[in-house]
Every structure is written in structure tokens, then in C-alpha cells.
Amino acid sequence: MAAVTLTNVVKRFGGFEVVHGANIDIADGEFVVFVGPSGCGKSTLLRMIAGLEDISGGDIAIGGKVMNDVEAADRGIAMVFQSYALYPHMTVEQNLSFGLRMNGNPKADTDRRVKRAAEILRIDELMQRRPKQLSGGQRQRVAIGRAIVREPQVFLFDEPLSNLDAELRVQMRVEISRLHKELGVTMIYVTHDQTEAMTLADRIVVLKAGNVEQIGAPLDLYDDPANRFVAGFIGSPKMNFLGAKIVDTSNSAAIIELVNHGGARLRKPLREAFPAIGAEVVLGVRPEHFFEAGEGDCDIPVKADVAEHLGSVSYVYANAGPEELIVEREASRQRAGGDHFTVSIKAERSLLFDKVGARIR
Amino acid sequence: MRTQNATAYRFLTPYLLIFAVFWIWPIISSFLISFQATRTVPWRFAPAFNWGRLIGDPAFYNALKNTLLILVIQVPVMIALAIVMAVLLNSPLLKARGLYRFAFFAPVVVGEVAYSAVFRLMFSLDFGIVNKLLNSVGLPKIDWFSNVTPAMALIMIAVTWRWAGYNAIIILAGLQSIPEDVYEAATLDRVSKVRQFFHITLPLLKPVIVFCAVLSIIGTMQLFTEPFLITERGGPGGGTETLGLLLYRQGFRSLNFGYASAVAYTMAGLAIAITLVQLWLMREPK
Numbered sequence: 001m002a003a004v005t006l007t008n009v010v011k012r013f014g015g016f017e018v019v020h021g022a023n024i025d026i027a028d029g030e031f032v033v034f035v036g037p038s039g040c041g042k043s044t045l046l047r048m049i050a051g052l053e054d055i056s057g058g059d060i061a062i063g064g065k066v067m068n069d070v071e072a073a074d075r076g077i078a079m080v081f082q083s084y085a086l087y088p089h090m091t092v093e094q095n096l097s098f099g100l101r102m103n104g105n106p107k108a109d110t111d112r113r114v115k116r117a118a119e120i121l122r123i124d125e126l127m128q129r130r131p132k133q134l135s136g137g138q139r140q141r142v143a144i145g146r147a148i149v150r151e152p153q154v155f156l157f158d159e160p161l162s163n164l165d166a167e168l169r170v171q172m173r174v175e176i177s178r179l180h181k182e183l184g185v186t187m188i189y190v191t192h193d194q195t196e197a198m199t200l201a202d203r204i205v206v207l208k209a210g211n212v213e214q215i216g217a218p219l220d221l222y223d224d225p226a227n228r229f230v231a232g233f234i235g236s237p238k239m240n241f242l243g244a245k246i247v248d249t250s251n252s253a254a255i256i257e258l259v260n261h262g263g264a265r266l267r268k269p270l271r272e273a274f275p276a277i278g279a280e281v282v283l284g285v286r287p288e289h290f291f292e293a294g295e296g297d298c299d300i301p302v303k304a305d306v307a308e309h310l311g312s313v314s315y316v317y318a319n320a321g322p323e324e325l326i327v328e329r330e331a332s333r334q335r336a337g338g339d340h341f342t343v344s345i346k347a348e349r350s351l352l353f354d355k356v357g358a359r360i361r
Numbered sequence: 362m363r364t365q366n367a368t369a370y371r372f373l374t375p376y377l378l379i380f381a382v383f384w385i386w387p388i389i390s391s392f393l394i395s396f397q398a399t400r401t402v403p404w405r406f407a408p409a410f411n412w413g414r415l416i417g418d419p420a421f422y423n424a425l426k427n428t429l430l431i432l433v434i435q436v437p438v439m440i441a442l443a444i445v446m447a448v449l450l451n452s453p454l455l456k457a458r459g460l461y462r463f464a465f466f467a468p469v470v471v472g473e474v475a476y477s478a479v480f481r482l483m484f485s486l487d488f489g490i491v492n493k494l495l496n497s498v499g500l501p502k503i504d505w506f507s508n509v510t511p512a513m514a515l516i517m518i519a520v521t522w523r524w525a526g527y528n529a530i531i532i533l534a535g536l537q538s539i540p541e542d543v544y545e546a547a548t549l550d551r552v553s554k555v556r557q558f559f560h561i562t563l564p565l566l567k568p569v570i571v572f573c574a575v576l577s578i579i580g581t582m583q584l585f586t587e588p589f590l591i592t593e594r595g596g597p598g599g600g601t602e603t604l605g606l607l608l609y610r611q612g613f614r615s616l617n618f619g620y621a622s623a624v625a626y627t628m629a630g631l632a633i634a635i636t637l638v639q640l641w642l643m644r645e646p647k
Contacts, residue, residue, distance in 0.1 A: 082542075103552075
């Protein structure tokens with residue numbers, strides 16, 4: 001087991017910088033998820049930790065030892081690839097034991113490790129099959145098994161569930177979570193799926209265009225995002241963003257006018273910064289933070305466009321002026337396209353961002 | 362559906378007619394001819410005449426021996442060379458990849474007569490660059506065309522030069538279909554590049570290598586151009602005569618079509634048999 005520390009890590013491909021000085025501390029035994037949209041540099045970061053990509057600047061340390069120039073095989077890590085990367089011509093058993101056999105590991109120890117991995121992942125029955133005779137979920141288990149037999153200090157997962165169907169993804173997510181509890185090893189997991197990040201992580205690292213936007217526990221990111229990007233990325237369905245402007249500031253609060261909703265106003269208490277009067281801002285409201293008319297600080301009328309009824313909860317896609325809002329409603333089965341209704345916003349359940357997306361607290 | 366099929370077959374008819382007349386019929390006809398004595402007028406049915414002669418003909422055994430010798434030495438050497446060339450072509454370190462790919466493939470598009478003439482010049486006893494090079498490093502000249510062993514070697518060198526690049530391009534396609542992350546997984550498993558080649562690349566290339574080997578076996582069984590043009594009709598003294606050349610001599614020099622047909626069927630039978638053995642040896646384990 002080992003801690004992983006990234007200090008000012010930079011990656012350039014030719015003259016093009018894709019990771020701009022990442023600083024991340026991962027504690028021993030922690031489960032950290034790198035999340036972000038395609039091209040944000042999360043996989044590149046993971047591959048640099050693995051040693052599959054060179055580091056253009058900064059330091060990567062595993063277990064307190066700087067690994068910049070250490071061969072991938074000597075870093076004490078194991079990696080699970082998105083495409084599984086199983087050896088197609090070998091049986092499951094050979095896939096699991098290949099690395100150990102090639103390195104002259106004693107047979108008894110290899111057998112013990114392979115047996116243990118097979119038991120943990122419940123793939124004992126599949127040992128003599130080849131990858132093409134396995135389902136996607138089984139292949140993924142074998143790929144994880146191949147990582148387990150290495151008995152690494154750090155597990156790296158590169159979007160391991162993105163090739164599985166929705167049901168299997170949920171199942172494997174639970175298994176990976178259980179595996180982390182069972183092994184207690186540091187795990188770094190890359191995904192673009194914020195649900196995976198929220199459900200698996202001890203801490204999430206949100207990345208955008210090669211920059212670390214925020215690091216924190218899943219619910220901390222959800223409740224207290226550092227900026228508009230994190231607020232929009234974490235949470236499903238996405239947070240709603242309403243165009244607004246500051247019309248007054250007084251007594252530790254700002255009066256905000258929603259510009260697309262007929263001059264609706266609300267008073268938002270602020271602690272740190274007070275934007276100038278007239279400044280354009282954005283008010284963020286999560287779908288579940290729209291209340292019934294009159295319950296909040298500011299009512300806005302909307303017209304339902306489409307309603308998704310998921311059983312326990314419904315999401316109503318509503319139009320409010322030029323803005324489309326997603327409103328979560330319990331027991332709103334009767335709500336259908338074309339309905340007019342009013343939602344209410346509470347100041348304390350909304351977030352304020354400036355024009356460039358930085359949070360105003 | 363039936364109407365559709367009928368329409369399709371009506372459109373196919375011109376092709377099928379040509380196929381039947383110029384492909385199917387010659388195949389059947391030559392098989393029938395192999396059972397006839399064709400040096401008498403009129404031809405007469407005599408099953409033992411050609412096939413019996415084949416079994417006891419020293420010229421046939423000489424040609425068979427030469428063909429098999431070329432097959433056994435040249436094909437494995439060429440395939441091994443093609444694999445090495447493909448791996449080099451696939452290397453990320455290689456610059457001007459397109460140029461090399463073209464250069465390796467170029468021998469296939471060069472005219473057979475032109476390439477044979479160049480080889481004859483290059484290996485000429487007194488004027489050839491090969492002997493000059495041998496001399497320059499202190500080795501004696503070799504008379505490539507007058508002695509059997511050098512002549513056979515020359516045939517093998519020529520065939521290898523002509524077809525190694527072609528096979529390398531096919532193998533390169535196979536190499537490029539192996540996903541990069543399999544190698545990355547092996548790197549993380551601390552498997553050296555050399556072991557990756559033998560334990561991952563070669564096994565995964567097996568189907569492509571088998572394909573190349575089968576094509577090469579069929580090609581070598583029919584080998585004709587090189588011994589005909591480079592070593593002057595299988596010379597010296599039949600030392601490089603192949604089955605293809607024997608067939609030509611019997612069929613088109615001696616006009617002994619029956620015997621030539623028997624030789625042709627023997628060549629085809631051998632090619633099929635060797636290929637089947639090859640496929641069986643290289644079969645995928647269950």
C-alpha cells in the first residue's frame with residue numbers, strides 16, 4: 001500500500017500542453033476518482049502515474065519515492081484498461097499468471113495468487129476459457145484479476161466499465177467498491193461518468209482541459225462546488241443555470257434579478273465577495289431544489305415540455321422564457337407536456353457564479 | 362426471392378459461361394487428358410501410360426526434389442525475413458515509413474523478365490556486382506550458373522527478394538491489428554520486448570503467418586519464372602528444374618499434354634496436401 005503524490009505534473013505532446021501542473025495528494029488506501037469530460041487529461045494523468053507516458057514536468061511519487069524515471073513495471077502499480085487488454089490467445093488462467101511466470105515467480109506462489117484472485121472475483125469456473133469465450137463482465141473481472149495477482153501498492157483503473165451495459169456497470173461498480181474494502185489498497189480510477197465517481201470515490205478530482213478544477217469528497221463537491229464547471233458536471237440531472245444580474249448589495253447580501261423571468265428577484269446572503277451592481281451573474285439551482293410556489297424566496301412560472309417519470313421521482317423539462325429548466329418532482333405523475341406551473345427558488349439552496357464561472361460565496 | 366435469384370443469374374450468365382469454358386472445362390479436360398496417351402494419333406485412353414511413367418521417371422523425381430528443397434528452405438527463410446521487415450516497418454522509431462513500404466512492395470510490380478535480366482547481370486561470373494563484392498572482402502568468385510548448389514541458392518535468393526516484401530506488407534497489416542494496450546499490459550507485467558514478441562506478437566500473428574505460408578507454398582509449388590529465366594531453363598543440367606518447368610517442357614516443348622497434365626495434377630495435389638498439413642499443425646487449440 002502506498003500514498004501517491006503529484007506535484008506540478010505537466011504533460012506536453014510536442015509543443016501542446018495537455019496537463020498544466022497538476023497537484024494531487026492521494027492518501028494510502030484511498031479511493032480517488034479522476035473525472036472530467038473527454039480530452040480533459042484524466043487518462044493521460046493516470047498513464048503518467050503508471051509510467052506508460054513520460055512526464056514533461058513535475059514529480060510523481062508513490063510511497064514517498066519519486067517515480068519519474070522508474071520503469072512502469074517497477075512502480076508497484078497494476079492497471080485495468082478500458083478495453084481489458086487481455087491476451088487473446090491465452091486462457092484466463094494463463095492471462096492471470098503470465099506476468100508472474102515471465103518473471104520466474106515460484107510456481108506455488110503463482111498458483112496461490114491466481115487462485116486467490118479467482119476466488120475474490122468468482123471466476124474459478126472460467127479458468128480454462130479464452131477471452132473471446134467470455135462476456136464483457138467476465139472479461140472485466142479477468143482484467144481486474146490480472147491486476148490483483150500482481151499484489152500492487154496502487155491499482156489504476158482507466159474507464160474500466162465504459163464498455164459494459166448499464167446493468168452490468170452498476171454490478172461491477174459495487175464489486176470494485178467491495179474489492180477496495182477487501183484489499184484496502186490505494187485505487188485511482190478514471191471515468192467520465194460522474195455517477196461512477198460519486199458512488200465509488202472517497203475523493204473526486206474534477207479535471208477540465210488539463211486543469212484540476214476541484215478535489216473533494218463526493219458530497220462536498222455536490223454541495224459546495226468551486227465553480228460553475230464543477231457544479232454543472234457533478235450531479236445528475238445537471239444543475240440549472242439562470243441568467244441574472246446584481247441590482248443591489250446591502251447588509252451582507254446581494255439582490256439578484258433573474259433577467260429572463262420578468263424581473264423576478266431574490267436576496268442572496270453573501271459571505272466573501274460582493275460583485276458590483278449591474279454585474280452579470282449566473283444563479284445555479286439543482287433540479288431537486290425547486291420548491292412549490294410560494295415556498296421559496298422567488299417564484300417563476302414555467303411550462304412543462306417533456307416529463308420523465310422514473311417511478312420514485314420525475315424530471316420535468318420545462319421552458320421558462322428562453323431558458324430550459326430541469327425540475328425534479330416527487331409524485332408528479334400527472335404532470336405532462338404543455339402544463340403550466342410555478343416553481344420557487346430558495347436563496348440558501350442556490351449557488352451564485354460570476355460571468356466567467358467562479359463561485360461567489 | 363426466387364424471381365430475384367433468377368434475375369441475378371441471368372445477369373451472371375455471361376460471366377458463368379466464360380468461367381465454365383475457360384476455367385471449369387480446362388480443369389476437367391486436363392484431368393481426363395492425364396489418363397490418355399497423347400503421343401499417338403488419335404489419343405487413346407491408357408490410365409497407366411502417364412501416371413505409370415510419373416512413378417518411375419527420374420526427371421520427375423529430380424524436379425520434385427528441387428521444388429521441395431526450395432520450398433523447405435526458401436519459404437521459412439522468406440517468412441521469417443518478412444516478419445522481421447514487418448516489425449521494423451511497424452516501429453515508431455522508423456522515419457520515412459511510406460518510402461520503405463513502397464520499396465519493399467516494389468519487387469512485386471517489377472516485370473518478371475526485367476528482374477530476371479537484372480539478377481543474371483548481378484550474379485554474372487565476371488561482371489556481376491555480387492562476385493565483385495565477394496572478391497572485395499577476400500572471398501572467391503562463385504560461378505552461380507554452372508554449379509547446382511549456387512544455382513539453387515540463386516533461385517532462392519531471387520524468389521525471396523521478390524516476395525519477402527509482399528509478405529511483409531500482409532504481416533504488417535496483422536501487426537497493426539494487435540491492440541497497443543496488450544503490449545502496455547505486458548510492459549506493466551514486466552515482460553521484456555523480446556519476450557513480448559515471442560509470447561504475444563508471434564502467437565497473435567499466427568493466422569496471418571499461416572495465410573502467407575499457404576500462399577507461398579502454392580506459389581513455390583508452381584515455381585517457373587526464376588528457373589526458366591535466371592538459370593536458363595532449369596540449368597545447369599536440370600539442377601534447378603522445378604515441377605513447373607517440367608510441366609512446361611513436357612506440355613509445350615514435347616507437346617506431351619497427357620504427361621504434363623499428370624504433372625500438373627501432382628503439383629496441385631502436393632500443394633493441397635502440404636497446405637492441409639500446415640493448417641493442421643497451426644490449428645487453434647480448442
